[in-house]
Amino acid sequence: MRNPRLLPPDRPGLPASPSSPLFPSLLNVAVLLLASAIGAVAFVAPFFSLETALPGDGGALSHAADAPFFLILLIVICLGAVLLNLSAGQMNTRTVAVLGILTAFNAVLRALPGPGGFNAIFFLPILAGHVYGATFGFLLGSLSLLVSALLGGGVGPWLPFQMFATGWVGMLGALAPSWPRHPRREVLLLAAWGLFLGLLFGAIMNLWFWPFVFRPDQAALYWQPGLGLAGILQRYLPFYLVTSLAWDLWRAGGNALLILFLGLPVLRLLRRFQLRFRFEITPEE
Template sequence: MSKEPSPKTQMQIIIAVLIFCLGAFIYLAPLYFKGSTFDPNAGPFNWGLVATIFVGLSVLGFWYEFERSAKGAKEIALVSMLGTISALSRLPFAAMLNFQPCTFFIICSGYVFGPVAGFMVASLTALISNFFLGHGPWTPYQMFTWGLVGITAGWLRKLNLSPKTSIIVLAVFGFLWGWLYGIIINVWFWTSFVFPLTLKTYLYTLANAVIWDATHALANVLFIIIFGAKVINILERFKKRFYWDVQN
């Protein structure tokens, strides 16, 4: 018999579904509010600001969840260390059209330590690296979108894949997220600098980022295939050493 999810897990699922629905409502608003009071092209609402506030609140919510669920200072220190390593790894690749290992580190961290830890490593990656590369309205979007990568990577662990199969699955996963990352992250640019906000202008925004997204997807695949098994083994040793209990 399958084990019933705990009340805590059920609440996390409900919250995740609500966040997804609210996020979809906000992100897609320009497409279905045309001509109404909520029309972002003519109405009083700044949907770029609304979306940014939503993203920021989502990030703060996950930070609170991690702080509440962490069992000791060692777990917090380990996640902080992984986030710092991931952030610093971005700097040497800053001029290489989004060819960087950050998403790779985030995927491995989420896969080994679970969804919440994966989100924390991801959000720290954007927060720390942008102190060197520049903060702006894109920062909360990067924290949120990379956070989704870490969360979904944590879910993959529940498939109980063999080591060889897991690398193949993670490579495909990384390739898909190379494109999904661009689809989500470009919302900030679209709502801030493009007018009017229509499906056509959004697709045009995505088309201008094709090279960046393709390079990102390629980098994820290469890093996972070449370094994935070794990095995951190292993180697994840290997990055992710190007695990490993945409950989320």
Template structure:
């Protein structure tokens, strides 16, 4: 529907605006983070505007976001290694793009309540939100029905997440000038390469170890209780 597409474009524009403001309005990152939460929820609600959202569906997404957030804590001492990306991927693969976006955005904000808030928070919310969003958008592609397809997705996002955070670093600490400085750009990307590899490898390990059982459990919940069926189709 043209009207629905326009609403989604507007809401995505809001998310982009929040991220842009996080560079110039760096001291107010927490307000921007909550603004992104509201925008993500609105995106979720647009999809379900023709039917009532059941409380148990919202509870399910809240539980998944909580699991994704809490799972960062035991691995906090190991840079870039955490199951958070894996949990967000599973949410997107099973329940669809909007649900994946919600889980990713909420998980980033809530986990940083424990691990530390900062001007990087909106960018982590963006990066993990995009993980869930793209997982949902690609879930029905034939390659995603194969293990190697999911592994490729996990590897790509291990690096893309780091690159998005590199972009924040350049913008935040260079006043925007670092974007045009090839030396600074290469320095950021080379400096983060090891961490990006660790993120990608940990994504693959969690996927191979727990991906099958998570898909079965979440799919069983969805079919048994009729949760988020409209979104995931």
């Protein structure tokens, strides 16, 4: 149910604001499903390989052969989503402009130093996905990583996987319930959600290189061909706890703190723009 306090007064020539999200269409559902399916294939394909990683192999060459293909495919999907929404009238020039501005600003945030594994690049995708919907959050997260990489963040076989994972963070931001009448509760909920998404990002990103690394003295922590799902989980969980959890806690905690301290004004600003997106001038009868 819409919050009447967020809606401007009725004026001649302006229809009532719809209650649907910014990108309310089956088209966007299909785009997200397609992008997510391709991303899932990119992450899990190595687990169907019959080759065992050799000692000394590392993540630097992981996916060196297929990463360019997935990168190009993801860029095409993102640009195609924008064009399709423009042609369908579900995005306009103002929406695209805001997406571009937030993408550029978010790419700059990635360059800001932080302790441990903290990075501020997840703050805006979570909040924008929460306010504008899953498609906007996915586009903002994915394109931010692309722009950041081109600006000096580093282009390598890891890039498409970072784009998929950050896009999913923005997409999942839309799942948090919206409580505009209780903004403090909403911010607390989003902070907890940001904490979870920070840990989830790290757990997913490890999968891009984990099947390609192996240490004989810690064989129980690494993947080997022939393992079923249960065997993979039994090895991956201790690997994650030993190698990644400490870093991911910095990222997750940073997400929560940023949302707690800056979430309320940023949500208000995003919703102020959202009201402008939802209105079209129509001739008076």
